[in-house]
Amino acid sequence: MKKIAFVALPAAVALTHPTAALAELPEPVRAMIDAAIASGDEAAVRTVIDLAKQTNPDDVDELDAILGGYETDLSAAKAEAAAMEEQEIRSAGLFENWTGKGELGGFRATGNSSNSGVTAGLSLTREGIDWTHKLRARADYQRNNGVTSREQYFASYEPNYNLSDRVFLYGLAQYERDRFQGFSARYAVSGGIGYQIVDEPDLQLSAKAGPAYRVTEFVDGTSESRVAALLGIDFDWSITDRLKLTHDTNAVAETGGSATVIVDSNNTSLNLVTGLNAKISDKVSARVSYAIEYDSNPPVGAVQTDTLSRVTLIYDF
Incomplete structure (x- = not known):
């Protein structure tokens, strides 16, 4: 807001x-x-x-x-x-008033692959009077003896429009790639409504929900398209001036053709990320995070749950 x-x-x-x-x-x-x-x-x-x-x-x-x-x-x-x-x-131009964070460090993965490697991320935000635009990208990569053992990419674009001090409309376009989870590409688009539940200087909590449409391209060459429902929760708590706790939840529940019956969903994807940021200077922070990625109905040969532990440095610009 x-x-x-x-x-x-x-x-x-x-x-x-x-x-x-x-x-x-x-x-x-x-x-x-x-x-x-x-x-x-x-x-x-x-x-x-x-x-x-x-x-x-x-x-x-x-x-x-x-x-x-x-x-x-x-x-x-x-x-x-x-x-x-x-x-x-x-009056600002399209490429003005953007702020961002660059992130670089290492990860430890368990689940469909068990290894350590390099992780990098980028986030850009542009805040206007009524509109907020968010661009996010992340890559995890690891290669041993000429063989790739971890390759995960994620990118998203989310515009928000403020209807009031607390209520907003959101849109979302998202891309994922993780061959070790069984898909070479997964696209999702969504739109709906969100609410700023808590908006204090040191504590923010918001939730959003809406229908979605997801296309998954599997590594065996097959693909499927499904109507879905999306739920998102974003939590930030500034414990001190230099220490912040964050938690983000994104769940997409697919159905066989209807976005209203989530209980009978064909496949539910859940992404939970909890992190702790410690400010080193005005521009640099250290971050420790733990992520759980869950697919209720993964492709044959893949397991349902992956975990990712990351230790990174973040630079604000």
Whole structure:
């Protein structure tokens, strides 16, 4: 959900109620308040005025007038800054306002293959006023003595449109490839509605659900297409300024032709990813994650459950 962020106001912002107009206030007190206002630090201004009230009880009315004038100008400056930021977002080009994360490290897999190898990931996000666009890609690869023992690729594009502060519409286009799970390609498209259950500075929880359509191309040359239902859950908890716990769930339940009877589904795919991020610097984080990938009806010769443990470094850009 897009939120307008305010920065400290510049010292050049002028007050409509200058402190110099209040001659009864001692000059040293006026100078401290003027210096706090010039710093652009709202908390400092309020602290200085509170202290001035305690040390100059006879001048409380004058100090309240200063604070009132400051708050009036502060509100006007914030509104102007928000309007300018919104205009910049609305006028931004297609390739502007993207943020991203690059990830590189190692993995340990069990299930259809048991090995260790290299993992790499990329995520890009573009947040607008009403729209949010997310691009995700990941690759796990391992090769020993000229033989590939792990080869998994994943890519997705998800646009979201905000209907309100908490309700949004989503779309999803997804591609997967994992020969060791028995398919050379799996495509899925979905669209539906989502809800921001919790939206706090240190805790976010959202859920989405909707119909889907999935095409699977198996390694033996056969393929199948099915109507499905998609459920997604996204959880982020900033435990401290440098430590974050994340959990993502994506489940796609296929049916024989109807997206309404999930209980009688032909094949349910479940992907659970839990991770712990530790910030090393403003741009670099270390991440430990554990993923469970489950297919209720895998191809002949494949097992239902794979697990992936990853240790990676993440760079924000």
